[in-house]
Amino acid sequence: MGMPLRILSIAGATECMFVRRENRFVGLARCGGRDTRVHINNTGRLLDLLFPGAEVLCIEIDSPRTPLRVVGTRVDGDRWTLIDTKLQERVFILSVEGGYIPWLAGYRVVKRDLDLGGLKIDFLLRSLHSGREAIVELKSAVYYHPSDRSARYPDTISHRGRRHIEALINSSGYERYLVFIAGHPEAEIFGPSSIDPILPGLLKRALEAGVLIKAIKIYIDDRSVVLSNPDLPTTLEPPLI
Template structure:
């Protein structure tokens, strides 16, 4: 019998079938009613105004993706909103999806989904490079190697008795250029740079560490660090890979009804001394 849990408004059903690396697995079904609207403006990183298609009313919606998204959030772009569960919330709606203004590609904007997609992939054996670990911990605290004991959290710690721990940080990606090149980040991220520095420090201690980029759209063919937008992050990632941090990237199949991992894409970054992993 299938089991289901609700994560961030998305119903995740476990069907207990053996996953194929070429087929979508365990799609996260979007069971919340979605309202079509058109984007009007973005007064700050976390709020958008959108005009509901059905009524013409302009409403406030929470934007779960703090990235710039300049190529997506254009006036008139088609967006899809869900109602907030708490009627007292200052933003009564949440931005869930957007259609690319130029070619209509549907893109998921929920930055919380990559962690859950990765966790479900672990549970079903979707990732061959992460099989064999008997324990999975979430949001594990680690000290930053150069911040005088400041502690932050890594998304996942995988462990088993006969091997070093494996630390995994996931990153959500939405920026994809016309030629299929995905880039991360689309806005400077001090936090992201700190994460890869922490992973490099964990490798230096003898553990395994990985960054997994989840592109929440299907049209990316490769990924690289966005040196133009955030050269500090790009340099930190290059140095981390040179020190042994592994990097992977995956695209997603996205519909208004469900979201699922699709497959791996190569990661390219100029100056890498180490070839980055292709799933």
């Protein structure tokens, strides 16, 4: 893909300054001179993204307690890391439906939150041509490693993430995809972080079991969410430093 493809407009987004994180889902940001509680729809630690003074992009939501939701953190100019998992999911669906992801060409989303052994897997897809079904689990890879310009997952030990990967390994009857959303504009490759020592080996087990490990690069440019690379290169090795 050449120029980033604009998938979704967030024209009404507001720029704010992040003050602090109060818990996993709530933070405080200064918006228009007022301190406002904001919703954070990403359970990662995000220490390199949500720190006091960070410039954040927020959208309005229907919640009296948290009227804004943080969707991005500024990288430079009008480019922002897309940290919001709801927008990541929405743009993934639009990209599949629009035929913008070549390795899912002809597929359509037919179900969300598929129950798989007591765990919820994000999507069930079906091929319009063959009728073959595929299951897809998305993971948010917004931890950026500048030494090799890589998007990494996770930024903290994720027992839930491990369980999802185990569920994909142990499932049968579907094509199985583990898809990492690289949300940083500078990311050129995806790989596991060194923070969770179990994950690199688990990803190798998944690949050996036939799970397809993919990454797509999606970020915010100005006031649009763009698809920059629908097939970002991947590695199963953690960074050297």
